[in-house]
Amino acid sequence: xxxxxxxxxxxxxxxxxxxxxxxxxxxxxxxxxxxxxxxxxxxxxxxxxxxxxxxxxxxxxxxxxxxxxxxxxxxxxxxxxxxxxxxxxxxxxxxxxxxxxxxxxxxxxxxxxxxxxxxxxxxxxxxxxxxxxxxxxxxxxxxxxxxxxxxxxxxxxxxxxxxxxxxxxxxxxxxxxxxxxxxxxxxxxxxxxxxxxxxxxxxxxxxxxxxxxxxxxxxxxxxxxxxxxxxxxxxxxxxxxxxxxxxxxxxxxxxxxxxxxxxxxxxxxxxxxxxxxxxxxxxxxxxxxxxxxxxxxxxxxxxxxxxxxxxxxxxxxxxxxxxxxxxxxxxxxxxxxxxxxxxxxxxxxxxxxxxxxxxxxxxxxxxxxxxxxxxxxxxxxxxxxxxxxxxxxxxxxxxxxxxxxxxxxxxxxxxxxxxxxxxxxxxxxxxxxxxxxxxxxxxxxxxxxxxxxxxxxxxxxxxxxxxxxxxxxxxxxxxxxx
Numbered sequence: 001x002x003x004x005x006x007x008x009x010x011x012x013x014x015x016x017x018x019x020x021x022x023x024x025x026x027x028x029x030x031x032x033x034x035x036x037x038x039x040x041x042x043x044x045x046x047x048x049x050x051x052x053x054x055x056x057x058x059x060x061x062x063x064x065x066x067x068x069x070x071x072x073x074x075x076x077x078x079x080x081x082x083x084x085x086x087x088x089x090x091x092x093x094x095x096x097x098x099x100x101x102x103x104x105x106x107x108x109x110x111x112x113x114x115x116x117x118x119x120x121x122x123x124x125x126x127x128x129x130x131x132x133x134x135x136x137x138x139x140x141x142x143x144x145x146x147x148x149x150x151x152x153x154x155x156x157x158x159x160x161x162x163x164x165x166x167x168x169x170x171x172x173x174x175x176x177x178x179x180x181x182x183x184x185x186x187x188x189x190x191x192x193x194x195x196x197x198x199x200x201x202x203x204x205x206x207x208x209x210x211x212x213x214x215x216x217x218x219x220x221x222x223x224x225x226x227x228x229x230x231x232x233x234x235x236x237x238x239x240x241x242x243x244x245x246x247x248x249x250x251x252x253x254x255x256x257x258x259x260x261x262x263x264x265x266x267x268x269x270x271x272x273x274x275x276x277x278x279x280x281x282x283x284x285x286x287x288x289x290x291x292x293x294x295x296x297x298x299x300x301x302x303x304x305x306x307x308x309x310x311x312x313x314x315x316x317x318x319x320x321x322x323x324x325x326x327x328x329x330x331x332x333x334x335x336x337x338x339x340x341x342x343x344x345x346x347x348x349x350x351x352x353x354x355x356x357x358x359x360x361x362x363x364x365x366x367x368x369x370x371x372x373x374x375x376x377x378x379x380x381x382x383x384x385x386x387x388x389x390x391x392x393x394x395x396x397x398x399x400x401x402x403x404x405x406x407x408x409x410x411x412x413x414x415x416x417x418x419x420x421x422x423x424x425x426x427x428x429x430x431x432x433x434x435x436x437x438x439x440x441x442x443x444x445x446x447x448x449x450x451x452x453x454x455x456x457x458x459x460x461x462x463x464x465x466x467x468x469x470x471x472x473x474x475x476x477x478x479x480x481x482x
Contacts, residue, residue, distance in 0.1 A: 001016060001043075001044045001047050001048070002014055002015065002016035002040050002043045002047070003015050003016070003040070004033075004036050004037065004040055005025070009030060010030045010032075011027070011028070011030050011031070012027075012028040012029070012030075012031045012036040013025050013026065013027045014028065014036070014039060014040055014043050016043055016044075016047060018047070018078065018079050018080075019047075019050050019051070019079065020079065024078040025078075026043070026074050026075060026078050026080075027074065042060055042063055042064075043080060045057070045060050046060065046064075046080045046081065050080075064081055069084070072084050089132075090130060090131045090132065090175055091127060091128045091129070091130070092122065092126070092129045092130070092131055092134075093118075093122055093127035093128070095131045095166075095170065095175070096118045096122075096166060099166055099169055100114060100115075100118075105256050106256075107253070107256075113162070114162060116159070117159045117162045117166075120142075120145070120146065120149075120159060121142065121163065121166075123145075124142050125138065125142070131167075131170055131176060132176050134167070134180050135180055136180045136183070138180060139163075139180040139181045139184040140184060142160075142163070142181075143156070143160060143184055143186065146159060146160070146186075153186055153187065156186040157185065157186040157187065160181065160184060160185055161185075164179060164181045164182065164184075167179045167180060167181050194326040195326075195331065195334065195366050196325035196326060196327075196331045197331070197334075197335050197338060197366050197368045198222060198325070198332055198335045199335075200270075202320075202322055203218065203222050203223075205320040205321065205322060206317065206320050206322070207219070207274075208320065209316050209319040209320040210316050212277060212278060212281055213278075213290060213291065213292065214312070214316060215274055215277075215278075216274055216275070216278045216289060216290060217232055217290060217309070218332070219270070219271050219274040219275070220232045220235065220271070220289075221329055221332040221333055221336075222332040222333075222335060222336060223268050223270040223271040223274075223336060224247075224249075224265070224268065224271050224336070225265070225333050225336040225340070225352065225353040226249060227251070227253060227329075227333060227354075228309065228329035228332070228333070229294060229298065229307040229309050229329075230251070230252040230298075231249050231250065231251055231252070231253075231354075232289075232290055233288065233290050233294045233295050233298060233307065234249075234250040234251075234252060234288075234295075235247070235249060235288065235289045235290070236250075236287055236289065237279065237286065237288070237289060238287075240275065240289075242267075245266055245267045245272075246264050246265065246266055246267060247264070247265060247267055248262050248263070248264050249262060249263050249264075249265060249354070250262050251263060251354050253354075254354060260354070263351065263352065263354050264352075265352040265353070266352070275289070294307055294309070309329075310328055310329075313328055313329070314328070333364070334363070334364040334365075334366065336353070337349060337355075337360055337364045337365065338365055338366045338368065340352070341360070341365060342370075346360065346361075
C-alpha cells in the first residue's frame with residue numbers, strides 16, 4: 001500500500017495512494033533505510049484504519065503524538081492525520097497571577113504564602129517560561145533550587161505541595177497533559193522542639209504581668225483554646241451565654257468550609273472569672289470582648305497577620321520572668337487541647353477547639369510531666385490540680401491586681417455599689433473527674449459568686465445580654481451557673 005522512494009544524498013520519501021484515489025508523497029528528508037521502513041509501516045497502518053473506518057491502535061497513536069511538528073504538518077497535508085491545533089504559549093507569571101486571582105475566597109495570609117512560592121518559580125524558570133514546556137526534569141530542578149536556598153525541609157515540602165496545586169490547575173484547564181510535579185516531593189520533618197506545654201503556674205505569671213485586656217487574651221487562648229488573634233479578636237459579648245455556660249466562637253480560619261463558620265464550647269472554670277472581670281470593665285455599648293484597635297488592624301489586606309500581638313506578648317513573657325517558647329499563641333491553645341484530651345473523648349475536644357483528630361494528634365498533643373507522674377501513681381497532685389497540671393496550686397496573690405481583679409460598678413448601672421472579684425483561675429481548678437472531690441479543707445472551684453456583685457448585676461432595668469450586639473447583662477444572668 002506504500003513504498004519508499006530514494007533521493008540523492010540519502011534522503012527518503014514515502015509514496016502511497018490515499019482515500020481520494022490520488023498518489024501522495026511525504027518527504028522524510030535524510031533518514032536511514034531502517035527508519036524509513038518503520039515510517040512506511042506506520043503509514044500503512046494509518047491507511048488501513050482509514051479504509052476500515054476504525055481507530056488506530058494505541059501504539060500508532062503514541063507514535064503520531066511524538067512526531068515533530070514539521071512531520072505532522074506533512075502527514076496532515078497528505079490526509080493521513082489531523083492537523084495539530086496551533087500551540088498557544090502561556091507565560092508562567094501570567095498563569096500564576098490568573099490562578100491567584102481566581103481563588104477569591106482564599107485568606108490574605110494564604111495568598112501571601114503563595115506569593116513566596118510564585119517568586120521562587122519565576123526566579124527559577126523566568127516570568128515568560130511556557131507553562132506547557134515545564135518537564136519532570138524541570139520539576140526536579142526546581143526542588144534543587146529550593147534546597148540551594150537553604151530552606152528547611154518542611155518549608156520545601158510545603159512549597160512543592162503548593163506548586164503541585166498550581167500545575168494541577170493547569171491540567172484541569174487543559175494547558176498541559178500531565179502534572180510534571182506529581183512525583184516531586186520532599187519529606188516534611190516534624191520539629192518536636194516547637195511544641196511546648198505552658199503550665200498553669202506559667203500562665204499565672206503571665207497574667208500577673210499583664211493588664212486586663214492581655215489577661216483576657218491569654219485566658220482565651222490558654223484556657224479557652226481559641227486561635228489568636230483571629231478567634232480571640234472576633235469574640236463578641238453577644239456570643240457569650242452566661243446562663244448556659246457556653247460561648248459561640250467565630251472562626252475566620254475555617255469559615256469558608258461549610259458548617260465550620262462557628263463552633264460552641266464551654267466557658268471553662270479557669271476562663272469564667274477573667275471574662276466576668278473583662279465584662280465589668282468594658283464600656284457600655286462595647287461589641288467585642290477584646291477592645292482597642294486589634295480588629296481595626298486586622299481588617300487590612302494582609303488580614304490577621306497585621307495585628308502584631310506577638311511583639312507585646314514577648315514583652316509580657318519577659319516581664320513574667322519566663323523564656324519565650326516557639327509558636328507563642330499556638331502552644332497556649334495546644335496546651336489546652338492536651339489537657340482536655342485527658343478527660344474527654346477526642347471527638348468532643350476537637351469539636352470544641354475546631355480542628356480534626358488527625359490534626360490534633362499531629363500538631364497539638366504533647367506528653368507532659370503530669371503524664372509521667374500519673375503513670376507512676378502520683379495521683380494526689382493531679383487531683384489537686386484538675387485537668388491541666390501537676391504543679392502546686394497558685395495563690396491569687398500572684399496576680400498583678402494583688403489577689404483580685406477589682407472593677408467598680410459603673411454609674412447608672414444599679415443603686416447598689418460593690419466590686420467584682422475575679423479570682424485567679426488556677427487557684428483551685430475543678431477536680432480531675434466528677435467522681436473525685438477536692439481535698440478536705442481546700443477552697444471550692446473558682447466561680448464568680450459574690451453577694452454584693454450578684455445583687456447589683458440582677459438590676460431588672462438593664463436589657464437582655466446581647467441585644468444589638470453590645471455589652472449588656474440582663475436579669476436572667478446568674479453567675480453561679482458559670
